[in-house]
Amino acid sequence: MDQFSRRNFLGAGLVLGASTLFGKEAVKPIVTEAKPFVPPMIAFPEKKPMKTISDRPPLLESSRDIFTKAITPNDEFFVRWHMPDIPTYIDLSTFRLEVKGSVKNALSLSIDDLKSKFEPVEITSVLQCGGNSRKYFAGSGPATHGVQWGHGAMGCAVWKGARLKDILNMAGVNATAKYVGVNGLEKPAIDETPIFFREMGIDEALTDELIVAYEMNGEDIPYLNGFPLKLIIPGHFSDSWVKMLSEITVMDEYRKSFFMDVAYTVPDNDCECVISGSDFEYKRKPIAQMKVKSVIGYPTPNSVIKKGSRINVSGVAFDQGKGIKEVMISLDGGKSWSATSLQKDYGKYAYRLWSFSWEPKTKGEFSIMVRAINRIGNIQPLPGDIGWNAGGYQYNAVDVVNVKIV
Amino acid sequence: MKINILIAGILLSTTALFAQVTKPIEMPYVEYPIEAGDHDEIVQQYCLTCHSFGYMLNQGKKSRPYWTGTVAKMVNEFKAPIPKEDQQIIINYFVKHYGYESTTGH
Numbered sequence: 001m002d003q004f005s006r007r008n009f010l011g012a013g014l015v016l017g018a019s020t021l022f023g024k025e026a027v028k029p030i031v032t033e034a035k036p037f038v039p040p041m042i043a044f045p046e047k048k049p050m051k052t053i054s055d056r057p058p059l060l061e062s063s064r065d066i067f068t069k070a071i072t073p074n075d076e077f078f079v080r081w082h083m084p085d086i087p088t089y090i091d092l093s094t095f096r097l098e099v100k101g102s103v104k105n106a107l108s109l110s111i112d113d114l115k116s117k118f119e120p121v122e123i124t125s126v127l128q129c130g131g132n133s134r135k136y137f138a139g140s141g142p143a144t145h146g147v148q149w150g151h152g153a154m155g156c157a158v159w160k161g162a163r164l165k166d167i168l169n170m171a172g173v174n175a176t177a178k179y180v181g182v183n184g185l186e187k188p189a190i191d192e193t194p195i196f197f198r199e200m201g202i203d204e205a206l207t208d209e210l211i212v213a214y215e216m217n218g219e220d221i222p223y224l225n226g227f228p229l230k231l232i233i234p235g236h237f238s239d240s241w242v243k244m245l246s247e248i249t250v251m252d253e254y255r256k257s258f259f260m261d262v263a264y265t266v267p268d269n270d271c272e273c274v275i276s277g278s279d280f281e282y283k284r285k286p287i288a289q290m291k292v293k294s295v296i297g298y299p300t301p302n303s304v305i306k307k308g309s310r311i312n313v314s315g316v317a318f319d320q321g322k323g324i325k326e327v328m329i330s331l332d333g334g335k336s337w338s339a340t341s342l343q344k345d346y347g348k349y350a351y352r353l354w355s356f357s358w359e360p361k362t363k364g365e366f367s368i369m370v371r372a373i374n375r376i377g378n379i380q381p382l383p384g385d386i387g388w389n390a391g392g393y394q395y396n397a398v399d400v401v402n403v404k405i406v
Numbered sequence: 407m408k409i410n411i412l413i414a415g416i417l418l419s420t421t422a423l424f425a426q427v428t429k430p431i432e433m434p435y436v437e438y439p440i441e442a443g444d445h446d447e448i449v450q451q452y453c454l455t456c457h458s459f460g461y462m463l464n465q466g467k468k469s470r471p472y473w474t475g476t477v478a479k480m481v482n483e484f485k486a487p488i489p490k491e492d493q494q495i496i497i498n499y500f501v502k503h504y505g506y507e508s509t510t511g512h
Contacts, residue, residue, distance in 0.1 A: 045432065084456055088432075190484075258483055
């Protein structure tokens with residue numbers, strides 16, 4: 001479906017959509033004096049100056065040029081909290097991770113316990129907010145609700161910690177256990193506000209790859225990224241990568257909650273998107289596995305490049321853990337595509353750097369587009385073809401950067 | 407954009423970055439610009455309880471149904487204790503200062 005007809009198609013759904021909770025935005029209106037909000041660049045503790053969408057709760061976005069690195073430095077790693085009340089100090093002599101619920105022996109573990117009583121494991125994995133790149137949905141469909149992130153709500157780090165499985169096995173999960181709930185120390189301002197509580201099936205919790213991490217890129221996890229503990233779920237969106245992880249609750253029954261059943265959900269169909277009508281007429285499912293994606297780190301949008309110079313177009317690609325097979329690049333608006341060279345492989349859950357040597361020979365405006373495909377044939381959709389959902393989750397359309405050759 | 411003195415201090419002292427937090431961190435306070443008038447004091451009273459004004463500025467200009475849905479989400483899902491008449495004041499404020507009246511009827 002081309003961009004134009006898709007827009008009309010989605011627009012037709014609006015009449016039915018009404019002003020539901022996450023109601024759709026109208027087809028692009030004419031807005032005068034639109035002053036786009038430019039977040040200030042502010043340095044938070046342990047961070048370089050970053051795009052500060054909000055200070056409370058902190059929402060800090062990384063700049064696009066970070067996507068020229070396979071590993072995202074801790075001090076430039078994005079930050080996203082849900083609740084305003086975050087402790088400003090954690091005393092490790094009293095901090096404990098509680099493991100409780102449907103287990104034979106409830107545990108109360110210090111950071112030293114986690115480091116000494118369990119086999120340490122390391123995994124390099126992308127951490128991406130489910131709403132990353134949300135603002136680009138506006139280019140191909142109605143506006144979406146939520147923080148209007150660019151691409152900078154993702155990063156890739158080396159995580160070190162204890163396997164969740166090993167912790168659960170030490171506690172001894174009851175045969176009746178079906179779910180594992182996780183939450184951290186962030187708290188809402190009002191008691192009635194639902195806490196940030198996430199759940200997963202017991203089978204998922206007992207897989208090898210989930211880690212209760214105490215290190216990020218060889219350092220303590222930065223405070224704003226969840227010091228002292230963060231749950232790592234490689235290949236999955238970050239929604240359950242709980243920061244300041246303090247409680248693991250094994251449960252026999254699923255517990256309904258806002259953050260599982262309403263937020264971070266998409267239509268439960270094959271495209272995980274709205275085909276017609278209102279988003280919330282659909283049965284929901286939580287977002288989980290990430291989708292194949294590539295992003296351009298260099299050059300950045302509106303760069304001016306001299307004709308005849310040679311530049312190294314580069315960026316990152318990743319998927320849900322199947323592995324990147326190829327990243328293709330187009331310099332003519334998508335008419336022809338060439339292969340880029342893939343750089344070092346840091347593991348199936350990590351960023352794969354790609355690069356392409358380009359020597360522009362004519363002056364004018366150019367659109368650089370990149371498109372990744374993974375080893376099971378998942379390929380990024382073109383911007384006009386991406387399935388739309390009201391929450392603006394899982395954006396993974398082909399990235400486009402416009403530059404000027406002079 | 408106004409940023410208070412605390413932040414200016416943090417911007418200047420940003421070269422050394424240590425992973426270990428040994429004392430309480432000092433969180434910057436950002437004074438996001440808020441358009442005055444149409445009972446902005448009511449908007450601030452309720453909205454700023456839980457989050458900064460950056461959340462709203464980041465949305466860009468939005469329609470009346472959009473802001474109505476957003477306020478409904480705060481009340482119904484996040485349990486913001488906003489009386490009905492104040493909800494309407496807040497919606498009107500955002501439509502006027504950070505949005506537009508929609509004529510599409512949805």
